[in-house]
Amino acid sequence: MVLLALVIMPVAKELVLAAVFAGMLWPVQQRLSRRLRGRRTLAASAITVAAILLLLGPVAALVTFVVRDGVEGVQFISEAIHSDDVASLVSHLPATARDAVTEAIERVPRDLGGIMGQVDIGGAEAASTVGRALAKTGSFVFHAVLMFIALFFLLVRGDELVRWLDSVSPLRQGQTMELFVAFRRVSIAVIASASITAAVQAVAAMVGFLIARVPSPFFFTLVTFLFAFIPAIGAAVVCLFAALLLLVSGHPYMATFLAAWGLVVVGLVDNLVKPLLIRRGLEIHGAIVFFALIGGIATFGAIGLLLGPLLVAFFLAVVRIYHRDYTPGDTRLPAVPGLPRGSKPSSAES
Structure with a gap:
């Protein structure tokens, strides 16, 4: 059992997510299988492909949205931070906190040109960041593929697995x-x-x-x-x-x-x-x-x-x-008014 747990642990999250989505999509799998005259593998393939497209579509839209509107939002935040009102608030802080906050504000670019300048100056660091991001993206894709593979097999034979687990x-x-x-x-x-x-x-x-x-x-x-x-x-x-x-x-x-x-x-x-x-x-x-x-x-x-x-x-x-x-039935004596439950009444009372 310990060795089995060690084998499953690296992919436990993917298996749990696959089981969750398989349970949610099982009614769809059953209806689609009936429409396809019992071709469960074909139905599971169609559902899995649809799930992949539903995942990739929003991700692509999200990336496009961030690239288009994200810079404008960041620029608004930067301009607000560098406004005179913020400087006035900072001037009332204690000396130690004031110096730290002022230094942090100065590191924030003031406009879009400053933002692009920071990107140019930190080219090496940016390249390293991109590399780490690509590595994480590759890891995400790998785990997503594992999850979709598990989802496919659970949709095809999930009912048999459930019946087997119930029997053993x-x-x-x-x-x-x-x-x-x-x-x-x-x-x-x-x-x-x-x-x-x-x-x-x-x-x-x-x-x-x-x-x-x-x-x-x-x-x-x-x-x-x-x-x-x-x-x-x-x-x-x-x-x-x-x-x-x-x-x-x-x-x-x-x-x-x-x-x-x-x-x-x-x-x-x-x-x-x-x-x-x-x-x-x-x-x-x-x-x-x-x-x-x-x-x-x-x-x-x-x-x-x-x-x-x-x-x-x-x-x-x-x-x-x-x-x-599993809890046994209540074998205690019925309650007698005026006495604790389970107590036997005296002979005079009975």
Whole structure:
């Protein structure tokens, strides 16, 4: 078992993600297989290719978007940092902090030309950074390929694997299937709730950015969407940061509006939509879900967003099965009014 664990550990995340997506896509696989007259391999191939295209499409659009609008957003941030209002705030800081903040501000280029100049000056460092980025990209592609290969085989023979595990499991018949059902339900609930909530928050934040006339609003909308997946930070932080930039650039009223919009509207979406969606799938108290998300991310990284609630749901499912199927019946005496439960009444009372 130890050797098996050592073999599986390097690809454990890919296998978990493949199992999650296979569980979510299994109804599609069944319907498509029926339409293709039982050709399960062909159906699994079509679904896997579609999943790859759905992954590559948004990534390509994201890269194009960042290249087009990212420089404008960075330039706005740089100009806000170098404004006179920021210098006035820095002058009131203690001497030690003032020197450190001033030095940090001076390192930020003042305009697009300065940004390009920094790129030219740091050519060697930039090349090294690009090399590291390419290495990470290659690693990401490799792990993605492993995940899609596992997804394909799970779509083709996943039902046979589940039946085999149910037959060899030490649990009673049907209990293993109950755990698999809980796995699929939790996976769908977590992914759907996180994605829908992030999208709704990004749209709400974009409305605020457009009303407040934040430069490059779509850039900040993208950042909001990404931050919405991070528990305890959330999308409202991006609105507050953009409001701070508006404030130091001389737009106090718009800054106040955007800060209020981020805290009330965007924050309210997170507090209402996500618990509503996730409770339907998990049937777990919102506080437990919150700490499961935090603990999962702290322990497993980004995939902990899924693994945290999944492990908690598995634990609760095991406890429920044990309590229902293994706990012996209540053999205690029925309660007598006025006496502790299980106590025998005296002869006078009887």
